[in-house]
Amino acid sequence: MKAKIKLQVEYENLRESFEGDVDEIFKALTQFLYRIYPHMEVASKLIWTPDLKQLMERIPEYCRLTPEGDLIMVKTLPSTEQSILLILTLAYLSYKLGKRSDESIESLEISKAINKAEKTVRNTLTELTKTNTVERVDKGRYKITSSGLRKVEEILMGG
Incomplete structure (x- = not known):
């Protein structure tokens, strides 16, 4: 059984809570960030980061x-x-x-x-x-x- 992570994120008046394994949390957090900062997806294509x-x-x-x-x-x-x-x-x-x-x-x-x-x-x-x-x-x-x-x-x- 994979360990579950709980994450709560607040930005200005937005508040989200996520629960899941590491991959699920990362995906949910990334989607949240894209919603509040739509240009992030374009910027992320310009910047290489190591895997x-x-x-x-x-x-x-x-x-x-x-x-x-x-x-x-x-x-x-x-x-x-x-x-x-x-x-x-x-x-x-x-x-x-x-x-x-x-x-x-x-x-x-x-x-x-x-x-x-x-x-x-x-x-x-x-x-x-x-x-x-x-x-x-x-x-x-x-x-x-x-x-x-x-x-x-x-x-x-x-x-």
């Missing part, structure tokens, strides 16, 4: 978070670039879920996670930064960008 649910469902096939909080690869990928992008995505998702305090990670941690030399990882990170799929946030620390998340979606979909 976090799909990423969370697919990424464990390739990499996971240990109970200690370490990032590990469980399946080898064809390229260092792909492995780095997936590990950075896992760090991002772990941060969003409250399992890590930061979405950025050091090149040494990436190196250990994907079992590649740190120099190889740093060189690949430099190239990924040039293509805006990865952002250098501090000396030796990197995080995935929206463009990088889009690339990861393509990798996970086999494209």
Whole structure:
């Protein structure tokens, strides 16, 4: 039996209550928002947002978070670039879920996670930064960008 969620939304003089599983609540809330803000549908077509649910469902096939909080690869990928992008995505998702305090990670941690030399990882990170799929946030620390998340979606979909 799926857990039920109850949600109450108020906007100006409008008040709605929804009850159902996560998907039903999301659909009902989206419809409510479209009613109060009709241009939202058009705007949403212009703005790409990562499909976090799909990423969370697919990424464990390739990499996971240990109970200690370490990032590990469980399946080898064809390229260092792909492995780095997936590990950075896992760090991002772990941060969003409250399992890590930061979405950025050091090149040494990436190196250990994907079992590649740190120099190889740093060189690949430099190239990924040039293509805006990865952002250098501090000396030796990197995080995935929206463009990088889009690339990861393509990798996970086999494209």
